[in-house]
């Protein structure tokens with residue numbers, strides 16, 4: 001399609017055509033100055049549902065949704081996903097209408113910010129029992145949200161948040177067996193550099209091809225076009241597969257429902273349902289847990305952000321100095337064994353992408369990553385990604401905030417965040 005766009009030489013605008021009612025499906029024929037032509041209004045949800053039916057076992061998901069001990073909630077945040085959600089979850093999978101939140105698309109997203117995370121998907125977060133300010137007695141077993149154009153997703157269990165980094169790792173680990181499309185195996189898996197290394201551990205254990213790419217979906221696209229990758233994901237709530245080579249928020253939700261359906265296939269309704277939280281905790285017990293958080297500093301003065309990044313690169317030149325500094329702040333944090341600026345050589349077209357984020361890699365597998373966002377709209381957005389790996393099964397239940405506190409302190413001190421930006425706290429924490 002892209003190649004065809006490069007061959008367009010001219011386009012014509014037919015100004016005096018009669019109006020076509022785009023709210024009704026059908027074909028309208030016209031006689032134009034260049035001859036006869038037709039305008040066809042079609043239902044895009046139909047094609048999409050037909051594609052999804054070739055990927056997932058709809059009957060198995062329908063059985064899960066019908067269980068009396070299973071409940072479900074989907075929040076489209078007034079984005080385009082609402083139309084698809086009605087068709088898929090209500091018409092096809094017979095979920096109750098009350099399962100849908102904010103599923104009428106609105107030009108202004110109902111005044112909200114259609115970003116599927118714990119900060120902006122407030123209503124869903126409260127309904128799932130994750131809001132301290134608005135406790136609920138019996139939240140649904142499964143919750144999910146989409147962004148405005150439905151390509152990203154957030155997965156929640158009852159009073160439980162699944163990090164996007166864990167989500168892609170868990171989908172990859174469970175794909176074969178749960179999702180018919182993957183029954184013949186996975187070609188490979190990929191994550192963006194700042195995404196946690198949870199997927200790496202799965203790839204290693206299942207002996208899968210693995211790729212770590214810079215932030216930006218095009219890098220996954222190249223891998224998928226070349227038949228090297230089946231499942232990929234990012235910390236920024238994007239998850240996808242080679243069924244369309246794009247992020248696909250509804251696909252991710254169906255992938256999770258498929259995993260739950262598979263895990264509960266032989267669990268009678270008298271026994272305890274295998275929940276989202278069970279699936280995640282079992283995953284951590286098998287593969288270890290990657291505690292993870294992202295701090296965003298939005299609308300920072302662009303020069304100050306550049307100076308902070310230059311400072312971090314400068315500091316990297318002496319690892320003994322870095323480690324001395326770290327020990328002064330938190331003696332309990334492991335040593336940094338490697339520090340660099342991430343560079344990627346695309347295995348398909350050989351292109352090189354440099355300066356893709358500053359990394360501090362610790363001996364125990366922890367990581368600190370600093371990047372300037374490519375999508376922020378005002379000033380600069382500094383993203384700080386903090387990750388710690390824990391393979392000791394007696395320690396994987398620690399609260400993420402507690403587990404990450406030492407690394408957070410190190411990151412803020414190493415980067416001189418407050419000194420450069422004047423900010424004592426981030427704008428958003430995910």
Ligand SMILES: O=P(O)(O)OC[C@H]1O[C@H](O)[C@H](O)[C@@H](O)[C@@H]1O
Nearest residue numbers: 215216217234236373374375376
């Ligand atoms: O972190 P940023 O540079 O703001 O990018 C955030 C996201 O933007 C777009 O959606 C890209 O397709 C993603 O690959 C990226 O993760």
